[in-house]
Amino acid sequence: MRTQTYILNMGPQHPSTHGVFRIILELDGEVVVKAKAVPGYLHRGIEKLAELRTYPQVIPYTDRMDYLASMLMNWGYVAAVEKLMGIEVPERAEYIRVIVGELSRIASHLVAVGTYSVDIGGFTGFLYCFRDRERVLDLLEMVSGSRMTFSYFRIGGVADDLPPEFFPTLDKFLHDLPSLCDEYDGLITGNEIFQARTKFVGIIPPDVAVNYGLTGPNLRASGVLYDLRKVRPYSVYDRFDFEVPLGKNGDCFDRFAIRIKEIRQSARIIRQAVDGLPEGPIMAKVPRVIKPPKGEAYAEIESSKGVFGCYVVSDGSTQPYRVHFRRPSFINLGYLEKLLEGWKIADVIAILGSLDIVLGEVDC
Amino acid sequence: MFGQGLLKGLAITWKELFTRKVTVQYPEERLPLPARFHGRFELDVDKCIACGLCASACPNKVIQMERAKVGKRQYLTKYVMRIEYCMFCGFCVEACNKDALRFTHIINMNQYFRDKVRLVLVDRPAPEVIPEEEPAEAPEGRAAKPKAGAAGKGKAPEGEG
Amino acid sequence: MGENLFTGIAAWMRTALLDIGTPPLLSEFIVLLVKLLAVIIFVSLNVLWLVYMERKVCAYIQCRIGPNRVGPKGLLQTVADVLKLLGKEIIVPRRVDKIVYLAAPLLVFVPPMMAFAVIPWGNGMAPVEMNIGIFYVLAVASLSTLIFWMGGWSSYNKYSLVGGMRVVAQMVSYELPLVLALLGVVMLAGTLNINDIVNAQRQVWFVFAQPLAFLIYLTAGISEVNRVPFDLVEGESEIIAGPYTEYSGMAYAMYMLAEYANMMVVACMATIMFLGGWLAPFGWTFLPSWFWFFIKVYALIFLFMWIRWTYPRIRVDQLMGFGWKVLVPLSLANIFVTGVGMYVYRAIGW
Numbered sequence: 001m002r003t004q005t006y007i008l009n010m011g012p013q014h015p016s017t018h019g020v021f022r023i024i025l026e027l028d029g030e031v032v033v034k035a036k037a038v039p040g041y042l043h044r045g046i047e048k049l050a051e052l053r054t055y056p057q058v059i060p061y062t063d064r065m066d067y068l069a070s071m072l073m074n075w076g077y078v079a080a081v082e083k084l085m086g087i088e089v090p091e092r093a094e095y096i097r098v099i100v101g102e103l104s105r106i107a108s109h110l111v112a113v114g115t116y117s118v119d120i121g122g123f124t125g126f127l128y129c130f131r132d133r134e135r136v137l138d139l140l141e142m143v144s145g146s147r148m149t150f151s152y153f154r155i156g157g158v159a160d161d162l163p164p165e166f167f168p169t170l171d172k173f174l175h176d177l178p179s180l181c182d183e184y185d186g187l188i189t190g191n192e193i194f195q196a197r198t199k200f201v202g203i204i205p206p207d208v209a210v211n212y213g214l215t216g217p218n219l220r221a222s223g224v225l226y227d228l229r230k231v232r233p234y235s236v237y238d239r240f241d242f243e244v245p246l247g248k249n250g251d252c253f254d255r256f257a258i259r260i261k262e263i264r265q266s267a268r269i270i271r272q273a274v275d276g277l278p279e280g281p282i283m284a285k286v287p288r289v290i291k292p293p294k295g296e297a298y299a300e301i302e303s304s305k306g307v308f309g310c311y312v313v314s315d316g317s318t319q320p321y322r323v324h325f326r327r328p329s330f331i332n333l334g335y336l337e338k339l340l341e342g343w344k345i346a347d348v349i350a351i352l353g354s355l356d357i358v359l360g361e362v363d364c
Numbered sequence: 365m366f367g368q369g370l371l372k373g374l375a376i377t378w379k380e381l382f383t384r385k386v387t388v389q390y391p392e393e394r395l396p397l398p399a400r401f402h403g404r405f406e407l408d409v410d411k412c413i414a415c416g417l418c419a420s421a422c423p424n425k426v427i428q429m430e431r432a433k434v435g436k437r438q439y440l441t442k443y444v445m446r447i448e449y450c451m452f453c454g455f456c457v458e459a460c461n462k463d464a465l466r467f468t469h470i471i472n473m474n475q476y477f478r479d480k481v482r483l484v485l486v487d488r489p490a491p492e493v494i495p496e497e498e499p500a501e502a503p504e505g506r507a508a509k510p511k512a513g514a515a516g517k518g519k520a521p522e523g524e525g
Numbered sequence: 526m527g528e529n530l531f532t533g534i535a536a537w538m539r540t541a542l543l544d545i546g547t548p549p550l551l552s553e554f555i556v557l558l559v560k561l562l563a564v565i566i567f568v569s570l571n572v573l574w575l576v577y578m579e580r581k582v583c584a585y586i587q588c589r590i591g592p593n594r595v596g597p598k599g600l601l602q603t604v605a606d607v608l609k610l611l612g613k614e615i616i617v618p619r620r621v622d623k624i625v626y627l628a629a630p631l632l633v634f635v636p637p638m639m640a641f642a643v644i645p646w647g648n649g650m651a652p653v654e655m656n657i658g659i660f661y662v663l664a665v666a667s668l669s670t671l672i673f674w675m676g677g678w679s680s681y682n683k684y685s686l687v688g689g690m691r692v693v694a695q696m697v698s699y700e701l702p703l704v705l706a707l708l709g710v711v712m713l714a715g716t717l718n719i720n721d722i723v724n725a726q727r728q729v730w731f732v733f734a735q736p737l738a739f740l741i742y743l744t745a746g747i748s749e750v751n752r753v754p755f756d757l758v759e760g761e762s763e764i765i766a767g768p769y770t771e772y773s774g775m776a777y778a779m780y781m782l783a784e785y786a787n788m789m790v791v792a793c794m795a796t797i798m799f800l801g802g803w804l805a806p807f808g809w810t811f812l813p814s815w816f817w818f819f820i821k822v823y824a825l826i827f828l829f830m831w832i833r834w835t836y837p838r839i840r841v842d843q844l845m846g847f848g849w850k851v852l853v854p855l856s857l858a859n860i861f862v863t864g865v866g867m868y869v870y871r872a873i874g875w
Contacts, residue, residue, distance in 0.1 A: 006683065008683050008684075008687075014765070015761055015762055015765065016762040016763070030687065030841060053423050056421075056455065057421070057422075057423035057455070058423075059453070060423050060451045060453035060455070061423070063451075063453075117837065118762060119762050120762075120837040120838060121753060121754070121756070121760070121762060121836075121837040121838025122753075122835070122836060122837035122838075123583075123587075123834065124377060124380075124583075124586055124587050124834045124835060127587040127588065127589070128380075128587070128588070131386050131587075131588055134386075138398075141398050141400075141401065142398040142399075142400065143400070144400065145398070145400035145401050145402040145454060145467065146402050146452060146454075149451065149452075149453070151451075151453035151454065151455070159454070159458065160400065163398070163399065163400070165398075183376055186369075186372045186373065186375075186376050187372075187373050187376045187377070187835070188837075190368075190369035190372055190373070191369045191370060191372075191373050191836065191837060192366060192367065192368075192369045192370055193370070193754050193836055193837050193838075193839050194369075194837045195369070196839065196840075196843055197837060197838075197839065197840055197843075344840060344841060344842065345687065345763050345764065346757075346760070346763045346838075346840045346841060347840070348763075349762050349763050370836070373835045373836065374831065374832070374835050376835075377586045377831060377834060377835040378831070380585075380586055380587070380588055381582075381585050381586050382585075383588060384588075385584075385585070385588050385589060385590050386588045386589070387588075387589050387590040389590070389593075
């Protein structure tokens with residue numbers, strides 16, 4: 001019997017591409033012969049917009065890249081400008097940054113875990129994760145006044161001190177978090193059907209992961225110990241005691257399970273940061289008009305999706321000459337096309353979901 | 365043993381079946397908003413010195429203001445926020461030295477027509493003079509204030525409704 | 526709550542019709558029509574209730590409240606939804622096979638409705654008494670495969686086509702363990718008559734005599750109605766909505782409601798075959814038989830819902846592997862063990 005392959009256009013409007021992402025699949029029955037990823041539907045030209053804004057005015061735009069962890073996006077940008085200007089950030093501000101940054105990481109990982117559950121078909125896990133993410137958002141709302149696009153970081157510090165009502169709420173959340181993680185583990189990770197769907201699916205070998213520049217949980221799931229917080233500590237991360245969870249096989253299951261483990265570790269960091277929170281100013285001495293000297297700077301932080309880098313070039317004016325963002329979601333997608341080949345339609349969703357992309361960040 | 369995870373999942377959902385529900389039935393119940401919540405803007409015209417810092421801090425050029433020079437002082441005659449472009453980053457509020465521009469807890473800014481979205485916080489004509497003396501300023505100030513109040517009030521019900 | 530409430534009404538109607546001089550055959554026919562109409566109305570209303578129940582169960586499992594605005598406790602939510610969908614346009618995309626495309630949602634209710642004709646809702650409450658009831662139900666229930674496939678094929682959409690192909694593959698391969706699981710019960714009861722099978726369970730329900738068959742039946746049954754973890758046909762995260770992707774308005778609603786009618790069929794069959802039908806457990810006959818029947822059916826439906834909102838979905842090749850490599854051999858083994866057991870029992874003269 002003569003058979004032929006057919007083209008299935010998955011996305012940009014598809015329930016599980018996590019936004020407006022398009023994959024053109026060439027299918028043989030249900031098996032992917034060839035895949036082509038087409039990003040760019042959410043491109044807003046943030047890098048270009050930044051050239052027409054003053055240095056502080058770029059901060060709200062960075063929020064809109066990885067909108068699930070916008071604190072970390074803020075952080076990457078302000079870190080680059082601070083490096084350019086040689087600003088020493090006060091210690092209290094650094095601790096506050098760690099607290100809100102890790103909270104943001106928890107929120108982002110909760111979305112990753114929840115949406116992955118719904119990608120595999122279990123809807124309940126999704127709502128449990130979002131129920132608990134709500135508590136993180138409440139905390140961050142107390143701090144910054146917004147629920148998603150915080151714009152909380154400032155060049156040289158943070159916008160405002162932590163409010164007093166923040167601490168008891170945070171304490172309660174951190175107390176509940178391990179049992180909540182156990183719940184996700186019981187409902188999703190431990191489920192045999194889930195394991196059958198994800199184990200040994202979409203394996204990324206460690207050397208390939210390194211060669212393709214994958215970072216974050218996707219790289220660590222392949223067993224490569226590379227976490228900027230540990231290998232090249234920035235801010236005050238060298239003062240905290242935490243582990244970097246690693247995967248073994250580099251399959252979808254590892255990429256998923258590692259995120260729950262990272263949530264637990266983030267909780268550890270937050271607790272240490274809250275305990276060690278020093279007194280002092282929250283803003284460095286920064287001139288009113290920020291005018292970095294001519295030059296360029298590149299700073300990296302470990303965002304929830306991977307290494308988020310920001311490259312700022314200054315021509316000595318109040319506006320950046322060029323800003324470039326190294327967005328981990330985008331770079332993590334590089335191996336997707338190869339990764340999808342030979343798997344079924346259902347696995348396409350499983351693999352794409354396990355990479356945990358945020359289209360705001362992919363398309364920037 | 366195979367099936368253990370399946371049973372555990374069932375046990376978890378069974379337990380959640382009887383736990384307290386987290387739904388907030390929104391229009392009737394509302395969660396308290398934190399003190400720093402970024403809601404609708406409000407401008408205290410008396411405090412405002414029309415310096416324009418807020419407008420220059422805005423990344424999106426949301427704030428449009430018109431000033432008139434009355435005597436030696438700047439007098440704010442019009443203050444319009446193009447809320448449709450606002451990102452609620454709060455830079456304008458932070459930039460305000462006089463604490464005149466603030467966030468309120470009003471979250472309902474939706475309008476049926478796009479041109480009504482704009483938030484007119486001040487719209488008043490400039491007075492002839494702002495007398496320097498205290499007693500003479502009072503009637504003038506009062507004359508200007510109710511008007512500003514009326515403009516603000518005229519907008520507010522729409523904004524809330 | 527009378528045991529004979531419904532049978533009494535039927536008897537009264539029959540005598541009333543005979544009293545006014547209707548020929549016996551005609552009156553019998555009218556009574557039958559009324560019975561079937563009553564079943565159709567009941568099933569339709571029940572489907573609306575099941576949609577509501579599913580939304581409530583799912584909401585409670587997910588720490589939500591669920592529909593609670595329309596009507597008391599949100600009871601009229603499904604009615605409102607159906608009314609809304611009735612007012613929607615049924616979009617017919619270009620290049621679809623119009624006749625098949627529109628016929629499929631019309632026909633989708635037919636197989637479950639046909640199956641309901643022989644379900645005994647209580648003692649002596651089967652609308653049609655049929656001595657091959659089980660056979661009939663299995664025959665008509667498998668017809669729905671064709672109708673789903675019609676929808677998938679005619680939609681001129683690749684997602685629908687993939688979904689339609691999955692329907693055929695899945696339903697055909699799960700029909701087999703489903704039938705084989707029921708065969709064990711039929712062997713024990715020695716009859717295909719539904720009433721006799723229920724009556725054969727007076728001593729012990731077949732779920733205790735045939736626990737493996739019960740589990741196989743439940744698994745295959747969930748697969749038959751395309752529910753999680755076997756909802757590959759819809760598989761909303763992969764193939765949008767499978768065969769229903771292109772449907773809108775009431776045509777879509779028909780598919781959705783039919784799913785619940787099918788679920789009802791599977792639950793009713795499980796109740797009849799394994800849970801003693803309308804028989805009261807422990808001799809608790811203070812509740813009428815039809816009431817017991819509904820308690821059992823709803824317990825099973827709740828189980829389906831509970832499973833649906835707990836488990837993820839399995840992959841299509843795993844589904845086929847599970848069906849052919851696990852369920853079919855197990856059900857065959859079950860038949861073998863049942864046969865041997867019966868032979869041994871007979872040999873020792875029990």
